[in-house]
Amino acid sequence: MADSAQAQKLVYLVTGGCGFLGEHVVRMLLQQEPQLRELRIFDLHLGPWLEELKTGPVQVTAIQGDVTQAHEVAAAVAGAHVVIHTAGLVDVFGKTSPETIHEVNVQGTRNVIEACVQTGTRFLVYTSSMEVVGPNIKGQPFYRGNENTPYEAVHRHPYPCSKALAEQLVLEANGRKVLGGLPLVTCALRPTGIYGEGHQIMRDFYHQGLRLGGRLFRAIPASVEHGRVYVGNVAWMHVLVARELEHRAALMGGQVYFCYDNSPYKSYEDFNMEFLGPCGLRLVGTRPLLPYWLLVFLAALNVLLQWLLRPLLLYAPLLNPYTLAMANTTFTVSTDKARRHFGYEPPFSWEESRTRTIRWVQAMEGSAQ
Ligand SMILES: NC(=O)c1ccc[n+]([C@@H]2O[C@H](COP(=O)([O-])OP(=O)(O)OC[C@H]3O[C@@H](n4cnc5c(N)ncnc54)[C@H](O)[C@@H]3O)[C@@H](O)[C@H]2O)c1
Numbered sequence: 001m002a003d004s005a006q007a008q009k010l011v012y013l014v015t016g017g018c019g020f021l022g023e024h025v026v027r028m029l030l031q032q033e034p035q036l037r038e039l040r041i042f043d044l045h046l047g048p049w050l051e052e053l054k055t056g057p058v059q060v061t062a063i064q065g066d067v068t069q070a071h072e073v074a075a076a077v078a079g080a081h082v083v084i085h086t087a088g089l090v091d092v093f094g095k096t097s098p099e100t101i102h103e104v105n106v107q108g109t110r111n112v113i114e115a116c117v118q119t120g121t122r123f124l125v126y127t128s129s130m131e132v133v134g135p136n137i138k139g140q141p142f143y144r145g146n147e148n149t150p151y152e153a154v155h156r157h158p159y160p161c162s163k164a165l166a167e168q169l170v171l172e173a174n175g176r177k178v179l180g181g182l183p184l185v186t187c188a189l190r191p192t193g194i195y196g197e198g199h200q201i202m203r204d205f206y207h208q209g210l211r212l213g214g215r216l217f218r219a220i221p222a223s224v225e226h227g228r229v230y231v232g233n234v235a236w237m238h239v240l241v242a243r244e245l246e247h248r249a250a251l252m253g254g255q256v257y258f259c260y261d262n263s264p265y266k267s268y269e270d271f272n273m274e275f276l277g278p279c280g281l282r283l284v285g286t287r288p289l290l291p292y293w294l295l296v297f298l299a300a301l302n303v304l305l306q307w308l309l310r311p312l313l314l315y316a317p318l319l320n321p322y323t324l325a326m327a328n329t330t331f332t333v334s335t336d337k338a339r340r341h342f343g344y345e346p347p348f349s350w351e352e353s354r355t356r357t358i359r360w361v362q363a364m365e366g367s368a369q
């Protein structure tokens, strides 16, 4: 982002820095951003692992805060050169209300933008999602598409709706004058389904498999391809974008980029088996064991049960109409826009991403015993 005269001069803020992706971004920044002087980590829940980071050469400042609280965000942003906004409520299982999802993902993002404008921060990188595009409510496939592929992006679920609105706010904010009169430069990264160390849904599938005696039962046809990307590569793309935004503001400002790497195109379940298989789980069936109409029925039943049980407990199974539609719709990206615009190459090969993820699942197994 700056020449060597500016070594160790920069202050970065990572919102959601204690989440699955956020932790990888934080660790990647500390390893790969030599110009970093201070790294602020802003999250609703701070992780104990932050303590170990505080002994290094970069000043690590942990800030417990809520993105929905404008004053807390403004205080954290003041004096930062770059904001990487990963904080968000990722909920497609009905754990939180649509209002809360909107409040965190949309109003939270608005607060981050306004804080940049008011305090003079010029560079904002937003973690969007492939779901801003699709799969859409019609279940139309998006096959190896890129950022310009036409697709009817129509959503009803609160999570993709909130990500789409927030992304729009970020892109529209590009060029706004911040305190001091210089323009804000923003861009949005759209990861597909992220996997890797710390991935909660992978953990859930693993434990479900253990409960079922080491088996998982195929629910989705193997022919449905689902886009996946390794968390380390997503983190690196964030670090690179943050670094390059100043030099390439005219090219990158207001742009969206899918996050991609060389992970293979596979169905959601077959992809998971790349990691769960070597950890002793087996996917039963070459075809879905239950007919699709029955899955649709069970998904609808889960919605009803969730509603009935809500006064007593939170029932939020993996299967619901939305997750079924997502898993059952081909959505894969094939693009080189990030390489062309800012020289992105995924630092982790598929083999390394796979090995790292398997080691993480195996360690989980060890800790469970
Ligand atoms: N996981 C994926 O497959 C995926 C794919 C595409 C995009 N994304 C996006 O990446 C970002 C990170 O997702 P993740 O998978 O790491 O989720 P995560 O839940 O692990 O991390 C989100 C972090 O945000 C924090 N947070 C939530 N509400 C907050 C609030 N009100 N104030 C401050 N912090 C708050 C959480 O505490 C958490 O640490 C999200 O914006 C998500 O939409 C995720």
Ligand SMILES: CC(C)CCC[C@@H](C)[C@H]1CC[C@H]2[C@@H]3[C@H](O)C=C4C[C@@H](O)CC[C@]4(C)[C@H]3CC[C@]12C
Binding pocket: 090, 092, 128, 129, 130, 131, 192, 193, 194, 201, 219, 220, 268, 318, 319, 322, 323, 324, 326, 327
């Ligand atoms: C038939 C069921 C048992 C299978 C359920 C799988 C389901 C839980 C999976 C399938 C696809 C997954 C989503 C996809 O990888 C992309 C994203 C985008 C991201 O922004 C948030 C996570 C999310 C929604 C994944 C959630 C889990 C899904 C729906």
